[in-house]
Amino acid sequence: MSVRAEVLNILERVFRQHGFASLLLRKADISKEEMGLASEIVYGTIRNKTLLEEQWRPFTKHVKPRVSALLNMSVYQLLFLDSIPSYAVIFEAVELAGKSEKDFVNAVLRKVQAQGIRKPEGNTIEELAVLTSHPLWILQLWKAHYGFETMKEIALHNQEPSLVYGRVNTLKCKKTDIAQIPDVRMLEDDCFFYAGVLQRTELFLKGMVLIQDRHSQKVVRKLDVLPGMQVLDACAAPGTKTQQIACLMKNQGKIVATDLYEARCNLIDELMNRTGVSIVCAKQNDATITGKFPKESFDRILIDAPCSGLGDLSHKPEIRWHLEPTSIDELVRTQEAILDVNAEYLRVGGILVYSTCTLNRKENEQQIKKFLAKHSDYVLLEEETLFPMINDADGFYYAKLKRNQ
The missing domain is CATH 1.10.287 (Helix Hairpins)
Known part of the structure; x- marks a missing residue:
């Protein structure tokens, strides 16, 4: 199967089955040499779906979903990828089209090619x-x-590819060791930027560094953990934040890391083993159900709540097409339940950090305001919305709370 045939199948699954591009690309039968092109077409098509459709919609009204995906990926190559000859794009598209659609696809793409790209100014919300x-x-x-x-x-x-940030695993190496590596630019604390593909490096494969968003790392530091503490990471999988907590605790104390699904708890265990962490106990747990732990049994609690992911649309552009406004209401109810249940497990004087990777006051500031109205024993120490354009990182929100009585 050609690389473009694989791309077309991936796009169909993204839009029709709510699949995630990164997972589908990983499973696809695409060589290392062609993975760069495949990723560019997949993510570029997802990021520009509406704009691409605007280019060919004037020439046709109703098309099948597969043909729509084929036109979108072909128009993206025609108008955004100068390195690919137009004749090659159109030829491949016609080859991928069904027998009854070959002439149609050929005609539409040639009209788009002749027309050139049409972009609105973006001065109104509709144009944007x-x-x-x-x-x-x-x-x-x-x-x-x-x-x-x-x-x-x-x-x-959100229309630009997101930067990938790394974090030094201080349990296995020193920050100064990583700083000496070519193409590494150290940032605050243990955070760094690497110009290459980090997950292909020996450092990553040996667990000496991890991939973790810059703003995600900042959220964890707000816990102010110390060695020897008892910590609950209530929505922990796949465990990257859990591992950072363990590093900040110098692998001393205890971290209980929970997730709703046992398979995801296994991911936590695998990461801890690979990165040299011995203080984490991963447990399958529904964080919305009360009474799972003794009251006031933890010094610190992190609730990285399930959310709509609206801060992550550069990294995961397909989220914008998967979400519906009504699905957010259900998430808000789940977040509220998780906060209420897990707040009982924090000791007096302890700190709870609530975080999301979304940009939505209903899931963020309003959620915390509602929580504080019900829990007079908690006070808000700090909250911040970390917009994605600030540091070329994912959008995050966090609230740092203290239990006073």
Whole structure:
């Protein structure tokens, strides 16, 4: 099967079955040499879906989902990838089309090629929805919460490939050792940027460094953990934040890391073994059900809550097409339950950090305001929305809370 045939199958599964591009690319029958091109076409097509459809919609009204995906990926190559000859793009698209659709696909793509790209200015929210290929309801939500200009900055930022950040595993090596490596740029604390493909390096494979977003690392540092503490990581899988907590505790004390699914708890165990952590106990647990741990049994609690992921649309652009406004309401109820249940497990004087990788006040500030109204024994020490364009990182929110009585 050709690389473009694999790409077409991936796009179909992303849009019709809510699949995730990164997992589908990993499982696809694509050589290392062709993976770069495949990833570019897949992510570029997902990020620009609405804009791409605007290019060919004037020439046809109704097409099958597979043909729509084929036209989108072909138009992306025609208009965004100068390195691929137009004749090659059109020839391959016609080859991938069904027998009854070959002439149609050929005609539409040649019209798009002759027309050239048509882009709106993006001066209105409707134009911006096309220019940045975001569902209008997401832009309306951001505009209501953060204003038009911030909304526009977020949307434009999401159209660029996200940077990949690393973190030094201080249980296995020193920061100074990593800093000496070519193409490494050290940032704050143990965070660094690597210009190459980090997951292919020996450092990553041996567990000396981990891939972790810059803002994610900042959230964990807000726990202020110390060696010897008892810590609960309530929504822990796959365990990257858990591992960071263990590093900050110098692998001394105890961390209980829970997740709803046993298979994901196994991922936590695997990561801890690979990275030299011995203080983590991974447990399958429904964090919305009370009474799973004794009251006031932990010094620190991290709740990295399940969320809509609206801060992660550069890294996972398909989220924008999978989400519906109604699905957020269910997430809000789950977050509220997790907060209420796990708050009982924190000792007086302890710190609880609530975080999400979303940009939505309903899941963030309003969730914490509601929690504080019900729990007078808690006070808010600090909260912050970390917008993705600030550090070229994922969008995050955190609230740092203390239990006073």
